[in-house]
Amino acid sequence: MSLQLSALEVLNTLAFLLCVTFCAYVIGIMVIFLRPRTASDGDPSSYTWHLLVPCRDEATVVVETVRALRRTFPEATVWCVDDASTDGTGELLDQLAADPRIRVVHRRLPEARQGKGAALNAGWRAIRSATPADADRDRIIVGVVDADSRLDPRCLAALAGRRYFGRSGVSAIQIEVRMLNCGRTRSRVARRPWSQLLIRLQDMEFRGPIAAMQELRRHTGSVGMGGNGQFTRLAMLDRIADRHGTPWHGALLEDFELGLHVLLVGGRTEYCPETWVAQEALTKLRRLVRQRTRWAQGSMQCARYTWAVLTSRHIRNTGAAEIAYFLAAPWTQLVGTLVYLGCFAVLGYYVGQAPDSLAGWWRHGGWGVVPLIVVFGILPFATWGLIYRHRCDRSLSIPAALGLGLGHWLNSYVQCVAVWWAFFRLVGARSDWHKTARSRDAVRAALTRRVAPPHH
Template identity: 45%
Template structure:
């Protein structure tokens, strides 16, 4: 009953694709050249900080951006907040002419992060003089709780970034700054809950700072680097080119407005680079429910982006490697869904075999294959484990090698969240549910009611 070639071959095909992608990402990360510095004074910097009910963090974020990057302008988009976000930013703007408040009110507000960023783009256009060199104006999107490396602008201005005139966008690495917090849930929560939350945040930091950074550096070699929602830098001229073609830089209704922006940028002929030698930090999510909701949104956004596949395949700006890498990224949630379906089919077939021929006959054949199963398990787990020492070297040098290897093992288990997230994202898309509430910050007081994740 297990004679279907598809059932037998497909898992091996997925494993081969994963191993090839992992090998390329790890090599790109561990063998990357150091990004050189440039002169940030040759550019005009503007930070966009989209906010909705962010009074717990926005003041600190704006003050730090202004202190670390005194020549930059900070544009805070208040998306019709119910709290004091707008008042806090307005107070800062009164004493600092480089702080700007972009106020939005319903019904024009709360239409998504992309719409909020488009509003800031419009305000910036009105602010700049007509003779401004828009190739030298750089926009950077920072989350309301984001903290940017004080030396980031030097790296981004360098030859790996906007020092190259062909570069239209730069994405920097993302770190979770609460990865070392011993009690992410606070003193009132028990040891077990805090231990799980601590591990969850650590896995997010490991995922972003080494694994995802490696993927991005690999994409740098294939010409398909993606932009993220935090720490994305773009030339204003590149945004103009997208607006000319698509009516606006960021697309409304997009659940991955950041990644979608990068697709449009490459389709227009601009190059995107990833710089792993500088960073933006944010808070990792210590709550499993919020985390799963966030990843559901990302999976759903990936599925939405599949519609760009024909344009990418036919684009002269995507080479063969870039097309393959982008399609691989698009189809990850689809592969997870197919894998879940295959597992369900195999369990059904196993049950039917057990009912027809007996339990011994059904499981006997599987037990005879234990060397193959063990070999596949090792090959599947080892790539995750090998990220552990790399992460320890770059992000946790004070921890033991054993801890790093255990973190790598935990990263393998952590990766299984992709399967329920992909399934939930697919169901939401089928039901036409595309709306998402804002991320509740860790510093906010918890209130009753559902909370979904926007970023």
């Protein structure tokens, strides 16, 4: 009996510590996130801008994206890296390259299709080769834009501001990410209620919790780079390459890995919420789980940098602690899943042993578990619905915002599935990955099948 009590106490203590730590973190980022802040624009003509667009089978979206970039930012050069596409992407890009401000880098097998980081490195080499030797590389900015994205028209002006690249110490900047297909959309798939809910949840996640994490990191000096909407001085990319061979490396979270390298070589990263990049949201749960699995596995791969971060003379203690917390998150989620399942198993045992089973357990004080689940399990997620309404979309009713917050809580269980899938992939030494399919790819494939001639 004492052994059973001891095991129960250990489980309860672990569950309590995990809950308190998580809630304290959430409250901390909420407080910082809700503080108002503004920054003045700068002069983008003071810099040379290169927009790097990695393309692997992006025929359904890339033409619109590249044309929008050229139309909105005529002063920028757009570099498209065709990563051995098989759907005609390369041919479409070659047609666009009649514009001298659009450059195409073709990668061929077997070197191609080695991950997004390798494609970005190819683009960086092309930009570096085209840059005069006497150019001021601190004033040459390389931005990464996904092939399905749109940039805020005032993006370059915001980045040129005194708080950002106008400050000489800032080496790399991540801008806010939004969902392109949130709200009205031409896609029949995205108009379905379930798809619209997934799109809204992703928009809320990027503009709520993820943006809040980045605001916290601004104060700790540990802003992380994202895969879309990251901008880095060419001088910093060269500096990382001088030390490590290339700017981007092999982790599935190559964007966050780049940010770590910026910090480790003495650079400074910043987050700019005054401007944004909008990307296509995922409209199917399975694709969302695959995406989050890639993120979790990439974070697990980056755990190898923990010691370097903790001992770096360039990263202050608060920043090192925040990065270590982020890198430990998938591992604590693994432990937390087991702990919480253990607690529910013990709870189920006591419910079964109580007189009149569930009803008797409830009458004898079992109801006291419910407030704990609400406070520690649901509220840290559900509150983001109201914050999202306050900060991003006042057209949402309060009940709709609360419902979105509850959806965010349920969506958190996707991460539990993803982290275990990532763990088993890591144990199996699997680092291969197929790119996330666009919703328009499925429509195009269906149309192709419909018009294909019959086989005889």
